[in-house]
Amino acid sequence: MAGDLLDILNPQQRQAVTAGDGPVLVLAGPGSGKTRVLTYRIAYLIRERGIPPYNLLAVTFTNKAAGEMRERVEGLLGGRLDGLTIGTFHAICAKLLRVEADRTPFGRDYAIYDTDEQASVVKGVMSQLNIDMKRFKPGAVLNAISQAKNELILPNDMPRNDYFGEIVARVYPLYQQALVNSGAMDFDDLLMQTVLLLRDDEVVREKYQRRFAYVLVDEFQDTNTAQYELVRLFGAPQLNIFVVGDEDQGIYAFRGADYRNVMAFRRDYPGAEVVLLEQNYRSTQNVLDVARAVIDKNTKRTPKHLFTDRGEGPKVIVQEVYTEADEAQFAAETIRSLMRSDGYSFRDFAIMYRTNAQSRPFEDACVQYNLPYKLVGGVGFYKRREVRDLVAYLRVINNPNESVSFDRIVNVPGRGIGDKTLAAFKMWAADQGWSVARALSEIAGGAAVPFSGRAAKAFAEFARQIEAWQAFVEVEGSTLEALFDDITGQIGYAAYLREISDTPEENEERMQNLAQLRAVMKEKSHLSLRDFLEETALVAEIDSLDATKNGVTLLTLHAAKGLEYPVVLITGVEDGLLPHSRSITEPEAMAEERRLLYVGVTRARERLYLTYAFRRSLYGDSMLAEPSRFLGDIPAALTEGNWFRVKKMRDQTALEQATRWEREPNNVISFEQKLRDMQASPRDRSKAPPPRPTPTLKYPPGVRVFHAKFGEGVVLNSTRVGDDEEVDVQFAQAGRRVLSASFANLVLLGR
């Protein structure tokens, strides 16, 4: 195979794929074929070097990438590779901890807590410690704990540099204890506990070091300290470690990732062979030039010279729009017209944005323009109340000691077990020295409980149900969907959903989610309950992105990593959004915002659009927005669009405003200013609204107007916004629109 396999690689790719033993660092620019290099490297090791698949460990960034990589390697080698380990750090660690459960404090049936569940544990601990949760937000404390775990700092080793640190140092040990008591780990534990196990337990360490003779890691720039340490531990002593990364694409610092690990690798593995991949096979030259203009402003990076032979391509369009609704409309119209003119298909388009909250108008516009779309993220399926409830039942059946799930469902649907009864139960179990699991089975067996008739009966019934379901799971041939049916039937869950739903539509939606969960369980029926729960805990939003469905993809810039599309629209390219206001004061964070834009730009194969709005609403209020400062770094020669003209117009408006003799109270503040204000101090709501100037409307309701694009229309409504006027117009042809007077150039036609 060697010949045909390696033929399609360029010399640098081939050098990487065929590198000898020892550490290898591949510095791979976007679109330079790094996935190809990784898959070929695996195939090469197996086929040419005779390494059994069992001895390989490949780490990818998402489960989806893992699945695709496995398929591609199997395709190259023409057969299934059962022994090969490919997965995310988290999934690989979860498996390992399951296998080695006897050597961890968590047991085999541990649950994996997501952020909400972690928060509920943190809140429990904080209220137990009488910490003011208004002053110290549980989320912030949790974040600090998470960071600590990523840095491999143990509960009792937290530095107490300031009072917040002191609070965290108090919460962390109790939080961790609560997790152990529940037999639950958080995401960070999956990594940290594995590191601790490998460090402290020689037998386990040697077992895996022997097994994983070759270690390969993708997206190395997004590893954190714990992951870096895992690579070292798995890779020793042979150090056959093959890592692929690009410092310019490090976008996960907020969860402890450090792109400098790429350079640290050179330092820590001095003999490492370094390969640079600079030829880009994805994008046109214009796109690459824009990307480069953006990223070049970052210091502390290895300059790269990306080149392509795909031609210059069309210019990058920079488009100013009026509001986020117009932005969405522009996107939808652009997609429609490109489909008409160039024969693109829905799946060729991606709309990207900085924050999930921006997705809504695009969804609306897609519906309006009849564009099928695939939304990545948002309120995830597994975050839905009804789905969480059912998953909590499954978790309790799997392990009743897992307290967040237990507390969640013990009285859902209501069975007459309130806070008082629950507290009494826990107290009683603790007095007996029993775990919750033990106490439940004692109750099911008829043990006397310390509360009155009705609650006692309810508890006994609940305990017997749990026991019956546990027995059901053990029955040979029982399926997950049968378990699902039995649970929902017994607890009367459909009736409960009807009760808690405010509208028939809401009820319908919940029932559909339930049906979808059942479908997933049916599909996964070959898994044990334990494995099913593990899998659902570790799915990422992006994993559910269905390549077979034809639709426009809506996703955050973070989720776009590793993907590519013929046409990319990056939206909300505004100061305060991209770069995000929370990053603006911090040079390191700003550098990451730049990388984020860089990642987005380099997803585009052929066409790239950058849009920003003139007004954007936040928490209900509409505010002026500023184009992103990053746009200023892009040479005008690479772009076209209306942005320059509009910018000038706006400068003129500002000039007029500044030189006007009669000053009106200016109650329009910038978007960014507002964000900053809100961070600095909570909004004071007791204050009366500022007195409004008596409105003298230029476009009062009823008046007829003319617009260059929309034609003739009648003003339905008009409101004054600062020095500007917002006009709601019903056009004869173009329908109803809300326009900014200063921007729309409406011509008054009279009544």
Add this chain to the structure above:
DNA sequence: GGGCGCGGGATTTTT
């Protein structure tokens, strides 16, 4: 024990 209404706060990104 459960339901309702009010007030305050808000996630930027995710395994």
Add this chain to the structure above:
DNA sequence: TCCCGCGCCC
């Protein structure tokens, strides 16, 4: 704007 948590009341 919207959602959550708390407190009050039944």
